[in-house]
Amino acid sequence: MTGIVHFVGAGPGAADLLTVRATRLLAQAEVVLYPGTYLDPEVLTHAGARARLVDTQDLDLDAMTERMVAAVGEGRTVVRLTSGDPSLYSALQEQTRRLDAAGVPWDVTPGVPAYAAAAARVGAELTVPLVAQSVVLTRTQARSTAMPQTEALAAFAATRSTLVLHLSITRVRQLMAELVGEYGEGCPVLVVHRASQPGELVLRGTVATIADQVEAAGLRQAAVIMVGRALDRDGGESYLYDATRDRTAKRGRQH
Structure with missing residues (x-):
């Protein structure tokens, strides 16, 4: 089996606000790195019973990278959970730069932003x-x-x-x-x-x-x-749904 690191947005913390893809990846993961400071532990119930769980709150970036590189080197599938969505304040770029340098494959699954x-x-x-x-x-x-x-x-x-x-x-x-x-x-x-x-x-x-x-x-x-x-909660009305808006031109483009 070829190892890989999946960066997965854990959403705001609720176990039922993960995407379907995120829960599937967690269930398949052999190693899960998670931010214990921000995550509701219930999120980790999506992980398989045999998955190795690593709390990253006391690890620096290099230490986290070492864990991921070592696991992938053993052919293991890794999920790196981030709070919210990986596109915001997740240190995604720093981590993937290091993985690229180590020749480790990775991908990203979005999450619900906080x-x-x-x-x-x-x-x-x-x-x-x-x-x-x-x-x-x-x-x-x-x-x-x-x-x-x-x-x-x-x-x-x-x-x-x-x-x-x-x-x-x-x-x-x-x-x-x-x-x-x-x-x-x-x-x-x-x-x-x-x-x-x-x-x-x-x-x-x-x-x-x-x-x-x-x-x-x-x-x-x-x-x-x-x-x-x-x-x-005050304001105007959206033109998109205005009753006076001409919708005939849009319908014509669809035919």
Whole structure:
């Protein structure tokens, strides 16, 4: 059997929010590396009874890579679970660069992003006609990798798009101070901690009030912050479904 590494999005943490492909790959995997800090252990029930489970929360990138390369060298199938979707803040590029250098084959299976699970939990559409038609997915810098100079929060705030802030919950008061000029004190803010997991917590507030709620709850990680007028549930109607829209031209193109 030829070994391979499957990078699999584990979604926001709920065992029933994995894709069908993800559950199939977990069932077939002989080695599973998973982020214990962010993952509900129930997700691992999809793994086979004989799979070797490796919690990566105390491993650096090189140590994780060594485990994967060694397993593939033994002809084993590896699943590297990432929280949310591998396309966001998963260190996918660093890991696959190392696997390429070692001649190890790999592929990627997407997962439900944490922000999508958070929006679903509160019934929010992040793009509302005449209010916001863009979503900015970003993070801020504290004790983490430096942000490019062109991606300052103030630059994104100037668009007044719906902002989704990852990995930023410990700086929420400072962030709201940076956003108040563009969004205003009354702009709605939603914080979802561990969306879809047993310890889920939803906080609803505004730019002026959300920091007090976050600090009172003692949130330190695994939370998504959403900011924007689209969260008001007010706005215009979509042209796509407007009763006055001419649909005859579209029907004609289908014949």
